[in-house]
Amino acid sequence: MAAPDDRDVAVVTPWYPTRQVPFGGAFVQAMVEATSSAWRRATVYHVDRWSAGVSAPQHEAIMRAYPGLLTRALGESRTVAGAALRYVPVPVCSGVSYAEAARQQAEALRTALGGTPIDAPVVHAHVGLSGGWTALENARPDARVFVTEHATFLPSVLAQPDSRAMYDEVISRATGFFAVGEAVRSVLAEAFPHHAGRIGFMPNAISFGAPREQPVTALRRWLYVGSLNERKGVGLLLEAFARCRAEDQSLSLTFVGEGRLHASLATRAAQLGVADSVTFVGSVLPDRALRLIREHDLLIHPSRLETFGMTIVEAVAAGTPVLATRCGGPEETLAGIEDAAGGLIDVTDDPDTIAAGYRRLRDRFPHQVDLSYARSVLEERYGYDAVGRAHARAWFPPPGDVASTTQPSFAVAGPLE
Amino acid sequence: MQVLFLALGASRTRTAAEESAQVVADGGQAVVLIDQRKPWQRVTFDPAVRVVELSRLESGRLPVRIEQLLLYRAPRRLFRVVGRGGLRDRMGRLSGAYEARFADRVHRRLAVPLYRSGWGEGSHPVIRQGLPGTFDLIVVLDPISMPYAAGLLADYEARGIALPRVAFGLDYAGTAAPGDAQGALGVGT
Numbered sequence: 001m002a003a004p005d006d007r008d009v010a011v012v013t014p015w016y017p018t019r020q021v022p023f024g025g026a027f028v029q030a031m032v033e034a035t036s037s038a039w040r041r042a043t044v045y046h047v048d049r050w051s052a053g054v055s056a057p058q059h060e061a062i063m064r065a066y067p068g069l070l071t072r073a074l075g076e077s078r079t080v081a082g083a084a085l086r087y088v089p090v091p092v093c094s095g096v097s098y099a100e101a102a103r104q105q106a107e108a109l110r111t112a113l114g115g116t117p118i119d120a121p122v123v124h125a126h127v128g129l130s131g132g133w134t135a136l137e138n139a140r141p142d143a144r145v146f147v148t149e150h151a152t153f154l155p156s157v158l159a160q161p162d163s164r165a166m167y168d169e170v171i172s173r174a175t176g177f178f179a180v181g182e183a184v185r186s187v188l189a190e191a192f193p194h195h196a197g198r199i200g201f202m203p204n205a206i207s208f209g210a211p212r213e214q215p216v217t218a219l220r221r222w223l224y225v226g227s228l229n230e231r232k233g234v235g236l237l238l239e240a241f242a243r244c245r246a247e248d249q250s251l252s253l254t255f256v257g258e259g260r261l262h263a264s265l266a267t268r269a270a271q272l273g274v275a276d277s278v279t280f281v282g283s284v285l286p287d288r289a290l291r292l293i294r295e296h297d298l299l300i301h302p303s304r305l306e307t308f309g310m311t312i313v314e315a316v317a318a319g320t321p322v323l324a325t326r327c328g329g330p331e332e333t334l335a336g337i338e339d340a341a342g343g344l345i346d347v348t349d350d351p352d353t354i355a356a357g358y359r360r361l362r363d364r365f366p367h368q369v370d371l372s373y374a375r376s377v378l379e380e381r382y383g384y385d386a387v388g389r390a391h392a393r394a395w396f397p398p399p400g401d402v403a404s405t406t407q408p409s410f411a412v413a414g415p416l417e
Numbered sequence: 418m419q420v421l422f423l424a425l426g427a428s429r430t431r432t433a434a435e436e437s438a439q440v441v442a443d444g445g446q447a448v449v450l451i452d453q454r455k456p457w458q459r460v461t462f463d464p465a466v467r468v469v470e471l472s473r474l475e476s477g478r479l480p481v482r483i484e485q486l487l488l489y490r491a492p493r494r495l496f497r498v499v500g501r502g503g504l505r506d507r508m509g510r511l512s513g514a515y516e517a518r519f520a521d522r523v524h525r526r527l528a529v530p531l532y533r534s535g536w537g538e539g540s541h542p543v544i545r546q547g548l549p550g551t552f553d554l555i556v557v558l559d560p561i562s563m564p565y566a567a568g569l570l571a572d573y574e575a576r577g578i579a580l581p582r583v584a585f586g587l588d589y590a591g592t593a594a595p596g597d598a599q600g601a602l603g604v605g606t
Contacts, residue, residue: 050428
């Protein structure tokens, strides 16, 4: 059944999958798809920051050329679920504050739109400043603007006085403001106690397609999916893997993703004598990442800080057990089903924490792990239906249901309910 | 379809390689204009994609020739003259160190920004000479390429030639069939 005509939605986001960064903003794409039954027409405005370390004269030349190119270049393409996609690159000098970058992004979208506001009664932005401010500055006066914050770098944003002031204004002006999890919400509530009651939860949407055909029988093929940087704890993972492999030569480890630690990890793997059993796949498209999750026995997520941790939920959705750190997001997403999904470990600087966590999980697998139960619970929390309904209720509340937007608890993520 | 990719900033190498290959796979011709090869050493282009270095196209211009003479050719000659006999190895090392620590830095940080800042929009004669013919689509892949794109468009306009379309990525050029922005061009999301 077609949705009513007034159900047009615009999504403003600085992150969305591109050829250059296939994983970037995959959760926004999932949100668009998950909410497709709620909107009649959706347009995604991908306001992509193109940073460049250039001289002042170069920047001036760029900014002279940019508006004309932007006006000439814009056109709509299609993305998931029939939604339209408008790509708006924004040249931003390296080193400017988050607030200044957001102002430039808002101005760029205004130029792209020819000075007219976004033609939608509902605008949903992702990321507080670069998405939220851009949306608020370009929405129709009567539009209802919602914002979901995901960023792990939020403390850096709030450490800048101009960015903090702008953030305060975004929360004040938004119709509804959501955090993707408690790790984000607590930072915001502490920074803006006067807004604490207005910040709700809106989880990421995860596709629960068919799980793997053959269940995992032994936890031999380890997998990591994500960036190869310090925050993700990949160095500790490699050390832990080497220790466990010394006990079991059948173990292997696959790194999926790219990052500045790639070369040092490869070197360290050789030093540890495990280079033959460690594979670096590089960055892959989400479809291939899901295939790889199905082809491995265990997803290990050793991150130091995570606001949500999509790959963890995706792994359980695929029928693959997980071993994740209590780094913010995972203890929320897996609340109540930690043992059923695999296991949680503390964030430490000691690789033995990961190794010990693996041994504990290995010793109780598969009898004390219940992936089908974990999967069903997570689907209720993060499946497309659940997240689509949460958005629809915020965007188009039933008549008389003022609580949907004035009280934030309506979209509380599963584990907090 | 003739597509020119402007990738002078070398910040979106993966996009340049994938999208130019896509043009070729779809039966078109792709030219990727880069600044210098060095940042692209690890990037593999489809063999049918023509990759052109702007620095080579520019090398015939007088300011560049003067800069090359002062920064590289004259010092090399000096080191060769001084480095005869037993000093040859030592002068060779000194010459290498001079270029790495001084000449390359001056070239990169001072000379190039100096002449490029004036040449961006006015660089079309160099590009036109090096890349004769017209393009149906210009894909701008980074901020540094923007003045060059604007200059090329102004040149087309001034010469009364039909303006090429402009896009910030092949996926956003409107050539895709209905469906997924990336999937329509053969890359699933």
